[in-house]
Amino acid sequence: MKCLLTTLFCLMAIMAQAWQRIPVTTSWLRVHHRMPVDGKIKFLLKLAEEDSTGSYKQFLATVNKDSGYDFFNRDFVNLRISTFTDGVEKVDSTLTFPLYEHDKKRDGISFRLSLVKPGRVKIEFGQTEALFNYAFNIKGSGIYYEVEHNSKSKPLREDVEIVAAPDITKCRFDDIEQLYGYISSCTDPIVGIWDHYDQDSPALRVSSKVRYTFAVVPAEDDGYEIILLKPTGGEINHIWEPLAVKGRFYSTGFDDIYNLDWYDMNGTKVDTDATISISGGNMLTLRFPYWDTTVRYVKKNG
Numbered sequence: 001m002k003c004l005l006t007t008l009f010c011l012m013a014i015m016a017q018a019w020q021r022i023p024v025t026t027s028w029l030r031v032h033h034r035m036p037v038d039g040k041i042k043f044l045l046k047l048a049e050e051d052s053t054g055s056y057k058q059f060l061a062t063v064n065k066d067s068g069y070d071f072f073n074r075d076f077v078n079l080r081i082s083t084f085t086d087g088v089e090k091v092d093s094t095l096t097f098p099l100y101e102h103d104k105k106r107d108g109i110s111f112r113l114s115l116v117k118p119g120r121v122k123i124e125f126g127q128t129e130a131l132f133n134y135a136f137n138i139k140g141s142g143i144y145y146e147v148e149h150n151s152k153s154k155p156l157r158e159d160v161e162i163v164a165a166p167d168i169t170k171c172r173f174d175d176i177e178q179l180y181g182y183i184s185s186c187t188d189p190i191v192g193i194w195d196h197y198d199q200d201s202p203a204l205r206v207s208s209k210v211r212y213t214f215a216v217v218p219a220e221d222d223g224y225e226i227i228l229l230k231p232t233g234g235e236i237n238h239i240w241e242p243l244a245v246k247g248r249f250y251s252t253g254f255d256d257i258y259n260l261d262w263y264d265m266n267g268t269k270v271d272t273d274a275t276i277s278i279s280g281g282n283m284l285t286l287r288f289p290y291w292d293t294t295v296r297y298v299k300k301n302g
Helices: 176-185
Strands: 005-010 020-023 026-035 042-049 055-064 076-085 088-098 109-117 120-126 132-137 142-149 157-164 192-200 213-218 224-230 245-251 257-263 275-279 283-288 293-299
Touching: 020 026, 026 042, 026 142, 042 109, 055 109, 055 120, 176 213, 257 283
Parallel strands: none
Antiparallel strands: 005 157, 020 142, 026 109, 026 157, 042 055, 042 142, 055 076, 076 088, 109 120, 120 132, 192 213, 192 293, 213 224, 224 245, 245 257, 257 275, 275 283, 283 293
């Protein structure tokens, strides 16, 4: 199994960025532009379905600092959302947001694009918080995005993080019924269905919301496979589906203690001194010393 992680951090020095393709197999995408608010600026983000850049959704942000004269006047930013088809613009909506007084903490406007799941895109826009959220579906095998700006709106920062979908291994069973049938006929006491029991971990480093149900069966070569049956809500559910191999463990030469290979949300192997131990025939304990984490599972009866 492998996970390709590509993270690009750069400051744009050009006026426009060519269309960038994001394949549908991408599991995680974040594009963050932080643009200045001084002066009149023009900053736009385009999104298109793959192979159809003649039609696209556009988000245009402009800052207006000529708001008149009064005690309570405030500068503001306009956000125009349009749909372009063969060069013809249809304005969907125009929104106006006030700007806070500029200081080091509030300087700049953030524009965030993220891929929620294949074909589902989310746009967030705001200064110190997301004042505007917009999500929509894009069909096809991928998406394209493009960024344009003028010299005054050259980004203060641009972060692009792309995580390619990992190569998740599916178990050898065709369906859940076939897996259950194998388990019911197996006499190995380790083989069975295991439910989450409890967890001991540092709250700020490790999620405490994970509640897996998984099956344990002998691997075809050596050791055992942990087969996911019920993903937790925090997983990338379009990647970690039932019957995916979530981990493997192998004998250490000591009774009831095994070396553990565990695959995290992005498909990366977590195996730094990780172990599994079995006690009482019905308690499975996963230990991750590097993360100071212990998770226990109890075997289901029947």
